[in-house]
Amino acid sequence: MTNKVFITDLVLRDGHQSLIATRMRTEHMLPICAKLDNIGFWSLEAWGGATFDACVRFLKEDPWERLAKLRKALPNTPIQMLLRGQNLLGYRHYADDVVRAFVQKSADNGVDVFRIFDAMNDLRNMQVSIDAVKKSGKMAEGAISYTTSPVHDIPHFVELAKGLANFGCDTIAIKDMAGLLTPSAAFELVTAIRAATGLPVHTHSHATSGLASMTQLKAIEAGSTIIDTCISAFAEGASHPTTESMVAALAGTQYDTGIKLDDLEEIAAYFREIRKIYWQYESKFTGVDPRVLISQVPGGMISNLSNQLKEQGALDRMDEVLAEIPRVREDLGYPPLVTPTSQIVGSQAVINVLTGGRYKTITNEVKLYMQGRYGKAPGKINEAVRDMAISDQEVITCRPADLITDEMDKLRSEIEDVAKSEEDILTYAMFPDLGRTFLQERNAHTLTPETLLPIEAKSSGDCTRFAADEFRVTLH
Amino acid sequence: MTNKVFITDLVLRDGHQSLIATRMRTEHMLPICAKLDNIGFWSLEAWGGATFDACVRFLKEDPWERLAKLRKALPNTPIQMLLRGQNLLGYRHYADDVVRAFVQKSADNGVDVFRIFDAMNDLRNMQVSIDAVKKSGKMAEGAISYTTSPVHDIPHFVELAKGLANFGCDTIAIKDMAGLLTPSAAFELVTAIRAATGLPVHTHSHATSGLASMTQLKAIEAGSTIIDTCISAFAEGASHPTTESMVAALAGTQYDTGIKLDDLEEIAAYFREIRKIYWQYESKFTGVDPRVLISQVPGGMISNLSNQLKEQGALDRMDEVLAEIPRVREDLGYPPLVTPTSQIVGSQAVINVLTGGRYKTITNEVKLYMQGRYGKAPGKINEAVRDMAISDQEVITCRPADLITDEMDKLRSEIEDVAKSEEDILTYAMFPDLGRTFLQERNAHTLTPETLLPIEAKSSGDCTRFAADEFRVTLH
Ligand SMILES: [Co+2]
Ligand SMILES: [Co+2]
Structure with missing residues (x-):
């Protein structure tokens, strides 16, 4: 019996978001894309709220351009994004016409898999974006935000999964942003969701508490066929289980991914060098921190x-x-x-x-x-x-x-002096002040990315870490 | 059904050996011993070749005194040591009378569990020390050094385990010093050893390759009832799975350890501060390095x-x-x-x-x-x-x-001018030149431990890491 497991690698989104404050630049992604594209990943996660924000705020890159460039560089691999349902990539609820426009433009520019979640697990906040994804012909993955509480039991999560299945989702994601999902809970949860929906289950678990690799292994044994991992150079700690380790753990079993470690090592070696460039954004402590298991x-x-x-x-x-x-x-x-x-x-x-x-x-x-x-x-x-x-x-x-009436026309008229495309309007919609400034500077050719400290500065002289205090840490 | 799993914590030996070049001093162990002693660990590993060496070479502590102090500070918890069979804690084969004397003195000074291995897995190199442990009334754990090769298949390891059982070992350890043991191989190996010997199986696996926590979970499912872990402050990477994470992973299952996370967190908080003191011995990279899976x-x-x-x-x-x-x-x-x-x-x-x-x-x-x-x-x-x-x-x-005739008398006469006890003779036996100098300086009250750079030096000024290049890294 073979039950091949598929891998989504997170290095282009959640990996660097978790370890270097979302600062990786497109120029550091593109040179390795041909190799990433050849691995045979189920998808590469590459876009989301924090990457969009960091592009506009710090890197002065157009996030839509990044997406289009990655699309071109990854002809064989689905690109995945994380979408906050009716919040899209912003911090408020948007009118349905904005949601539809945003999803369509994301699909047009290269997103193949939309992972959609809502912080309340309120399905109504996810339905319009899921509908829009289906309409675009792309893949809709409905995500359940995992947590623990007296009301969050297995039947509660199964009801959510059923609702997502009814919306037409192609896959169900279990999104364990805090690393609270234990191996035994994962086994039980995946079994129940598989039984209730029959849909493929995709497991996303942060390695913070040291549980994630075990959790994924037990999720797989319960029938989860897609797991999120990150290439070793940007794995573990606040990030995710190591891609190479999960591939090795499954090799030769019924769950064999078919991926070769040698191919992954070439990618890991590349990103080990890239990570050094961003040393100023490193946390002091990058290991397992099990305190979340106590404080939740x-x-x-x-x-x-x-x-x-x-x-x-x-x-x-x-x-x-x-x-x-x-x-x-x-x-x-x-x-x-x-x-x-x-x-x-x-x-x-x-x-x-x-x-x-x-x-x-x-x-x-x-x-x-x-x-x-x-x-x-x-x-x-x-x-x-x-x-x-x-x-x-x-x-x-x-x-x-x-209660929010259509707002695309209003947004369009507010920004028409600087917007040059529908994408520009959506950038403005996500981040009104920041987005306007970004578009103005872009038009004036005065965009200036934040400065990266030279690598040499790390080992000579001052080595106080410049952890990105000013950046609002998102949970994802 | 309950199949309680027991934990050996490695923070006093393999944890600091793997992460800070074996430099932890006794003064930094003793203040937390009361709390360690209350957890209910199966054992605390606290003594071995590298700790003995580092005591004599760098810390200028008498390793026998450390053992006696720990024994006193840990009245309720068995102390475990790692012994290289006929090599004891040195780098050559010793005569049987030295082996017997060394084991007896280790038992007298506080060792309760002797984990005994041989680098060749040659059982003949382990028999005399196992016999000596049995004679001392202490617990003998026979360790199989795990590796992969065309000759290292399950029947090969099972033969070794049977041989160790025949020697009267109380438990069998699987010693995965390189992190090569995969979860599925562990399941198969533990199942086979349990079936062949009926003895408790104790799993030791380094986290280097990112497999160890999964490996231990599958080992437990196959019937391994004792696992080696390390408190979070000295866990993961070249060290071992995190104690808190394994406790949390098993909590509420049939394998529940009965250990409370709150109690472990007090210990972790203590060691997080201690680790800072030894920053100069940290490796640059402390994460998962899966390259060992390729190069072996x-x-x-x-x-x-x-x-x-x-x-x-x-x-x-x-x-x-x-x-x-x-x-x-x-x-x-x-x-x-x-x-x-x-x-x-x-x-x-x-x-x-x-x-x-x-x-x-x-x-x-x-x-x-x-x-x-x-x-x-x-x-x-x-x-x-x-x-x-x-x-x-x-x-x-x-x-x-x-081919080695008894040598205690010869050793005694060689060092009688400075030795004040049987333990001193054995220190000299392990490290002839170094041991003699150590004993002489101790007698002259001129022992001077190596200098620890002040913690402040880390963040101000030069932060080139002073990784212990001069220290011969042992594999354990
Ligand atoms: Co995430
Ligand atoms: Co070891």
Whole structure:
């Protein structure tokens, strides 16, 4: 019996997003594309919210151009992107016409596989983008954001998977952004989803807690046929299980990937050199950090919190904040902690600790959340907290985007002085201020990417790490 | 059904040996011993060849005193050591009376579990030390050095395990020093050893290649009930799977260890601070390096080779050396690559490449090897190479130590001017020159440990890493 396992390599997106603050430049991707393209990966993940953001904000590259270049350089391998459902690659809900336009343009420029998730696991926030992908003729992968809570049991996740199957998704992804999925839970979950949907299951698990390779192995034994890994040079720690290791682990078994280690090593050797160029974005600690298994607070969130606390001169209150996060999450009905809910919960927890009284101050995001503006919470919302947040303001129960009228025309007219294409309008739609500035500078030929410190600077002289404190860490 | 899994934590020996060149000092172990002692580990590995060597050579600590102190600080947890069979902790075969004395003194000073291996997997080199352990009333763990070659199949390893069981070993260890054991091979191997011996199987696998956690999981499913892990602060990479991660992976399953993550985190937090003190011994790269899966040359050997080649100004010939190693190993009848065979094979491979003709020069160690002085090779020796090495010199087929007459009296008289105890004589026996100097300086109260660079030096000013180039890397 053979049950060949397929691999999605993440080095062009989640790998460098997790380890060097999403800073890898297109010029460092293209030279290795021919070799990547020859491996026979199920897909190469190469596009998403943070790469789009980093292109516009720091690298001064047009993200649409990157996509088109990669498409050309990877003629034989599907390109995969991560899409935040109705949020697309931005931080708010968009009108349906923007969602449709964005998906169509992404497909036109080269995306073959769309992995679609919603931070609330609210299926209504995913339906329009899934429909649009199907209409474009591309592959729709519905992603379940994995988390643990009293309401997140197997039947809960199976219901989500069934809903995604009903939407016509081609595959189901289990998205374990925090590394909380244990091998035994993965076995149970994959078995249940396979039984309920019959769809291929694609497993994405961060290596943060040291569980991911075991988790993927047990997911495979339960019938997951596609796994996300990253070539060794950008693997492990906050990133993902090592591609070569998973290939070696499965070689000669019924799950053999058919991929040759020698071919992977050529790619790994290339990226080992590339990684050195970005030394200034490295974290101090790149190993396994199992603390997430205790606090259930993902590593990326802790980095953000520690920056927030540092700004307030209150780094010593981290323990209180870590204890407050589960309480805020419970009050909010146990949302998974992933962009943007990770920021919503984290910021409110910081405020609850620093202001010396829970919910004495409440963020706008929590107010919107309590109004139902992010969708339906997985569990029950604490009504006392909701009263404090929004008193008698209306709570919506419809899909949030139902209240947003079409906005492409408006966006088009707002940016028509600088936009030269539909893609430009969508860039502006994702990042209004930043996008406008980017387009203006592009038109004026004054785009200037941030400076990379020379490699030599690392070993001679000052070696304080320039970890990207200013960058909002996303969870993905 | 419960099949509780037991854990040996390696932080006091293999963890720091693998990551900071065996430099951890006793003063940094003792403060955390009470907490380590309370976890309920099956054992704590704390003593071995490299720790003994580093104590005498660099730290200027009496290794016997370290053992006695740890024994006192760990009243409830068995202390485990790694012993190279007839080599003990040195680099030659010793007479049986030295083996017996060394084992007895180790037991007297605190060792409860002796893991015994031989680089050739020649059981005759392990029998006397196993007998001595049994006689001391302590636990004897017979270790199989895992490797891959045309002669190393499952029946071969099962024969070894049976032999160890016949010697009266209490447990069988699978010692995967290079990280070559795949999950599926582990499943097969553990199943076969369990069926053939009925003894508990203890799995030791380095995380170098990214396989070890998966390998241990499958070993457990096949019936391995004891696994070697290391607390997160000194885990992964050249070291071992993370203790917390394996505990979390097994929690709630039939293999639940019963260990609490909160308790482990207190220990991890302590060692995270300790590791910073030793920053000068860190390797540049601490992640997964799957290249060993292709070259089959363990990472520690590559470090040694690279130092040897650097000295000769021939670092550019590494690829040729890596290609030559499997050929030399084949000529020598496929010994496992572990101390001392890793050095024997590696040095000859370097010479074969640099002198421009294979075996134009032959090391003394290869000559001794060809005479049978290290024991019986697992496979057939290349007779043409043997002729070149030793022409018509005698080849022994007996156990090498059969030709060594008792030597304790001789050693005693050689060192009686400075030795103050049986332990001192044994220190001298392990390291004649170094040991004598150590004892003399100790008597004169002039022992001076090597200097640790201050932690501040890391982030201010020069940050060239002071990786311990002078230290002979052992494979373990
Ligand atoms: Co991710
Ligand atoms: Co070892």
